[in-house]
Amino acid sequence: MDTELRYRECRDLLAATTVGRCALSTPQGPVIVPVNHTVVDDALILRTSPYSQLGTYGWSARIAYEVDSYDEATRSGWSVIAVGTCERVEDLAEARFLRTFHDPDPWATGARTLYLRLRWDELTGRRIGVTRTDVRSVG
Template sequence: MTETGSRQPSFGPLSAQECRSRLEAGSIGRVAWNTVEGPQVLPVTYTVHNDAVVFRTAAYGPLADLRHVRRVAFEIDAFDPETRTGWSVLVSGQSRAAAKADELVELWSKADPVPWAPGTRNLFIEISLDQLSGRAIGS
C-alpha cells in the first residue's frame, strides 16, 4: 500500500508463451533497424507464419532494404491510459525476403498481412523470432 492507501500496480516480465500469444493475436507493429542515416522505425501490418513475423512492402520503399539479412527489432504493444495498464512485446531477429516458391504460395494464400499503405506491396519480409521478451503493467 502507498501513503494514499492504493495498491501499487504489478509490473514485470511476460513469459515466452504470453509474448508469443500476444504476438500471434496482433496485426500492427513497428519494425526498427539501423540505416546509414541512423535508426529507422516504421509501422507495418503483420502476421506470424512459420516462426517468423511476416509483412508485405513495396519492392523499392524504405522497408525493402530489409530483404537483405540484417538484425532488426519488432515491437507490438497496447496501453490504456485511463487504467494505467499495458504491455509490450519485443522481437529481436534477422530480416530476410521470403523467396522460396512454396513459402510464397503459402503466404499469398493467406488473408494477412494486408498492407494499409496504397500501391503494390508484393515483397514479403520475414523476421526470425530469435529473442522474444515482454513486459506488462497492470493493477
C-alpha cells in the same frame, strides 16, 4: 506493477495483433516504421515494397519489431519485442502459400510485393500497470 511475460504469452500477443513497428538501421540512421504482420510458426511475416526503407535495408539485417497495447484510464498495458535477422521470402511456392493463408494485408497503399520473414531469436515482453487503489490515489 511490472511483470515480465513468458515466451508463450509474448507469442500469443504477437499473433493476436496485426500492426507493429519495425526498428532498423539505414545509412541515414535508425528508423522505425509501422508495418502489418502475421505470425507463422516462430516467425513474423511482413509485406512491404521492395523500394521502401524496410525492403531496401531490412532484409539480411538484424531488426527489432514491437507490438503493444495500453489503456490510459487504467494506466496498464503490455509490450512485446521480437529481435532477429530478417530475410526475404524468395521461394515462389512459399510466397504463394503466405499470400493465400497468412497474408499480412498491408494498410499502406501501393504495391507491397516483397515478403519478409523475421525469425526471432529474442522474444521478450512486459506487462505494466497499477492496481485500482493506486489509480484512485493518483493525482
